[in-house]
Amino acid sequence: MRRVLVTGLGVTSPFGAGVKAYWAGLAAGACAIRPLTLIDAGGFRCRIAAEVPEIGTGSPRRSRADRLALGAAAEALEDAGLSAPDRAGAALVVGAVGGGMLEAESGYWARARGERAPRWAASLRAMLPAAHAETLAHRLGLGGPRHTVVTACSSGAVAVAEAAELIADGVVDVAMAGGVDAITQMCFMGFNALKLLDPEPCRPFDRDRRGMSIGEGAAFVVLESVEHARARGRRAHGELAGHGTTTDAYHVTAPEPQGEGMVRAMRVALDAAGLSPADVGYVNAHGTATPQNDRIEARAITHVFGAGRPLVSSTKSMIGHTMAAAGSLEAVAAILALTHEIIPPTANLATPDPEVEFDCVPRVAREAVIEHAISNSFGFGGQNITLVFRRV
């Protein structure tokens, strides 16, 4: 098993293009959840979301999601400074759910009304979740193994873990991995119908939380074996020290009530990294702000780490739940917390939940020097993953 470093970071977030804007927003405890403009939310209980403000990258003939992904992946590649030969051998693992559904669904609606669907052929080509990987590979010259991971809201994190496996096993030396999702009618209406959306910006771990806020974005990381990074003299942002993946095998949407699958994911990840719970200074929680997730996740975290430690926050309070991008955006948040020695807060947290037995870093970021951070992502259907990052 080879050790895996993170040598490139790239983000397109509701705070705008780039890692810098993302971290500035997170460290300030800003909330990017605002009135929805991308789709018509008239008649819905919830009409807010965290949209990416400007999509600068790429032709308007590309799907919004592809453009989010291209911006983030190109930034990660540039940050890592990979040569063309390295790119030609690099694996690409993309976590995706919605694909190019935003454009496809509006095209289908137009055609159902007997109208012309704009850029219809291009929309159909970009519709499936696997289309992002096609776009990224083609545009960025990534020629190694190519996977698309669809594990609901943990897709972005699972993509990072799968890419790390390819490096650890010696299949490739370098990989690009991450997740992307754009807001779509299908996603927004689905969560609205499930009554999981808060009409106000979401409040993870607040006693009065009422549900999640939808977001969108993309984050990609360049992963590299220690040997490969060393050979080209590259400094790393951090080490992906381990990961744990489990399945509840319980229900199509609800997490298993005791959080047993979540506990196992965290424990498997710590074991893989050779750590004890006391080594972890920060947990970037899944923290969706649904009454159910946060209660069960809080219980699971306390079960693994004991009451009172470590610091825990949900960055979804600032950028919403970015679906397939969430796991990778939050992985980047965890890495940046290690490198900046600042724990991003849980915004909008006004009234602590007495059932939550740890410090949720309410509203204001906290300075803290930590050696290890974990990021939890729990997808519908009990698709759980914990990533462990180590300071280098």
Place this chain on the structure above:
Amino acid sequence: MEAKEVFDELKTILVSRLKFDPRRAAEVAETTPLPKGVEGSIGLDSLDFIELSIAIEERFGVVIDESENLTAHFASFDTLSRFIGGRLGAA
């Protein structure tokens, strides 16, 4: 941008985006037809035209409006270069 410069950029796109052999791209003339099935053409199919349109929008910063019939504009390198040149002039 002159039509000749646009033509040269289109030949670059043939190689970088449509993955044509550079030698074949170097051989095309301004009069060479684009669509598959036309005699002497470089044989672009419908997916190639999507990729070409994306590449044009990204390279030249123009937006191709599909509400007009584009068939005549995408007939040859010459017609396409003039079309793009016109868009650049209008912008």
